[in-house]
Amino acid sequence: MSIPLLFGPYGSAQLPRDVKEYGVNAVWFHGFNEQSFADCSERGLEACVEFKTFRADFQKHPELIPIGADGSPIRYGRLVQGICLSKKDYLAEIEAQLRSGLQKFKPRGVWLDYLTFAGWFETPEPDLQESCFCPDCIADFCQTAGVDATTPERILGSYAEEWKAYKCGKIARFALRYSALIKDALPDCIVGAYMCPWTPGQFDGALTRIFAQDYKLLADAIDVFTPLIYCKKSGRGPEWGREWLDLSPGFVPADRKVQLILDAADYPDNLLETATPGVQSWGIQMFAGAPLFQDRDKALVFRRSVEAIRQPG
């Protein structure tokens, strides 16, 4: 399958009619949103859905909060993602939402979001916790890994590698399942995944150890990997995207695409730095980016950057 270079904002805010003049050819928006599909078709833009997987309102659904190594529900903040993955009813609901959206609409791409174990990463100083140690998840681990370890202490003390491999395998299997649902319904639909933006070695291997996102294991399911390069929020400079891209051949399988999502809060320096020589982003998403196209100067920066990414050097 050939994957086009797609450029545009993330969000459901209205775009000006002439937005294509500025290099925009796609929009990413939350869920199977009828109005957003209509806006895209009116403007001749590719419609791409951000699909929420493992994220829930823990105030409303305390039963989904993963259990930490101390046997209590994990600490969490506003941006937390990940749930206890033994909650079958909730998992069935996610799948039903995906099936029904795919029956009704024909998105150009579906980007799976929050496809991780629990935590949050849009912060300079992450609060990293191992999870989930509820009885069902522990039993599932023991059965899958073929070990007998009934407590978090024993799992983390004697089977840390098996535990990490179990979690990464679990996320990768969900990715394959959702990807198969998407491709069965729409064979040409791009399957993307939003990713924790850390390199494999950062924060003591938290990309796999905590979030369970293993690029190699996910590669069977995912066409395009999209790390969240939100510089200010993560305490990083605008060159972060460029640096990340140049490091990416070291851990992203060569036959998969990488497409950054940048943050409008860091604009324009983040995009200008990204659109420089080196490994290129396969298109760009701009989080909360629609308002940029109401300002002609900002919109022209976008257009020039798209041109630079399409024809590097």
Ligand SMILES: [Zn+2]
């Ligand atoms: Zn659990």
